[in-house]
Amino acid sequence: MAETTEIPRDDTPAVILVEPQLAENIGMTARAMANFGLSDLRLVAPKNGWPKKGVREAASGATHVLDGARVYATVPEAIADLNFLLATTARERGQMKRVFAPDAAMAELVSRAGQRVGVMFGRERVGLSNDEVSFADAIVTFPVSPDFPSLNLAQAVLLVGYEWRKASGRAVLPFEGAMIAPPASRAALLSLFESLESALAGAGFYPPEKREIIARNMRDMLHRMAMTEQDVRTLRGALRALSRRRGEPSESERMVENGDGAAR
Structure with a gap:
């Protein structure tokens, strides 16, 4: 079955990956973004260069996201055009910032119509540094089990993308389960x-x-x-x-x- 690509819209948030290491994670991130209509992928100093071998295979067809990805040397360069930035983190940083769950965070982004907004994700192993978090206006964290709080990079992007699509009013089911036959008399x-x-x-x-x-x-x-x-x-x-x-x-x-x- 032929694949269709949703036309990107200017009000979609940017997804910024800081020093991503694995091609599989970047590819699966692109796939997660495409699932929910996101296309602005920004890579900050990806480990071992860019493009990476195997990244397109991991994207499972979301190659338009990879083809449009932009690479930056530093975080300030990657976020320079944004009016509002969220940083994702699984731990408290001791910074005086608002902390949002994903649904409230994406509602905040949607409320900023006409602004350029983005969500920043950290390294696979250690996440974002405190200095990088300090560049953000607010924090996004996930209500995961404290017994196992670690999220894969693409999983975190998937959750954010899903909540953004709901908050923006674009979360329309592809089909309905309406009864075809009439109810019995x-x-x-x-x-x-x-x-x-x-x-x-x-x-x-x-x-x-x-x-x-x-x-x-x-x-x-x-x-x-x-x-x-x-x-x-x-x-x-x-x-x-x-x-x-x-x-x-x-x-x-x-x-x-x-x-x-x-x-x-």
């Missing part, structure tokens, strides 16, 4: 109840003193299933097959015996 449900209760009575399912209570409970259960006309037909067909297997007369045969005319 009341007449169809009543007929099913009658068939089911008759079959169960014939099989000796009901204790005589509890038949009415059990029958009501089963009707409530079937109502909760919100069945369609097709569901009802399928269940009635199954009941007819079970009755024939036991040698009982079919529903149409019982109707004829009772003088109810032809089966409907």
Whole structure:
């Protein structure tokens, strides 16, 4: 199936990776960005140069993000055009800055319409330095388990991208799970109840003193299933097959015996 690329928009935040080391992490970051419509990737002094072998394979088709990536020697150069910058960190830095969870952080970025904004991510092993964090207006941290707080670089970008897409109003599901078949009519449900209760009575399912209570409970259960006309037909067909297997007369045969005319 052919891939489609969402057209980048000028109000999307920049993603700044500071001294990323592994080609796989950069490639998977590009993939995560493309998943949520981000395209402004900035690399600060990537270890062992750029481009890296294997980075395009790790991007799994998000090559437009890699092709547009810009490389900078220092953090100040990479963030010079931004009006508002967030720094991601997993630990408290002792700096007088606001601290946001990802959802609140992305709402803050979206509220700054017309400004250039960005999110900065640190090195795979040690994250951002305190000096680098000091360049940011605020901090983003993740509500992870304290028993295992470490996030992969691409995972962190994925979470931020997801929350940004929701906050910006672009998080539209690609398809809906609406019911295709119409709901069953009341007449169809009543007929099913009658068939089911008759079959169960014939099989000796009901204790005589509890038949009415059990029958009501089963009707409530079937109502909760919100069945369609097709569901009802399928269940009635199954009941007819079970009755024939036991040698009982079919529903149409019982109707004829009772003088109810032809089966409907």
